[in-house]
Amino acid sequence: MGLAIVLSFWNVVGTVVASIGAAPLRCAAALLTRGVMNGRRTVIIAASLFLFICLGWGGAVFVFQAVINEALLLRDLGLGDTWHAHFRIATRS
Numbered sequence: 772m773g774l775a776i777v778l779s780f781w782n783v784v785g786t787v788v789a790s791i792g793a794a795p796l797r798c799a800a801a802l803l804t805r806g807v808m809n810g811r812r813t814v815i816i817a818a819s820l821f822l823f824i825c826l827g828w829g830g831a832v833f834v835f836q837a838v839i840n841e842a843l844l845l846r847d848l849g850l851g852d853t854w855h856a857h858f859r860i861a862t863r864s
Contacts, residue, residue, distance in 0.1 A: 777850045782830075785829075786823075789822035789823050792822045793818075793819045793820075793821075793823070796818040796819060796821060796822065797818055800814050800817075801815055837849075845857035
């Protein structure tokens with residue numbers, strides 16, 4: 772339950788920050804492409820969506836590292852209320 776709350780919180784925070792940051796990027800793209808006739812709208816839309824794409828990429832990286840940590844390294848994701856780490860004590864033979 773704790774992991775779902777943490778992920779939901781950061782999803783909301785990331786969406787709000789991306790929404791706030793999209794406005795200046797949209798305005799900058801509109802200003803920088805004032806005299807352009809072809810493709811101006813595409814550039815403005817791409818600038819507006821850039822931060823949301825970055826947010827999705829960050830989520831995909833988190834899922835990838837979570838799968839590697841849980842399945843391969845037998846460690847915790849790094850978020851939530853509980854944690855676990857598998858360890859071996861090295862002994863000399």
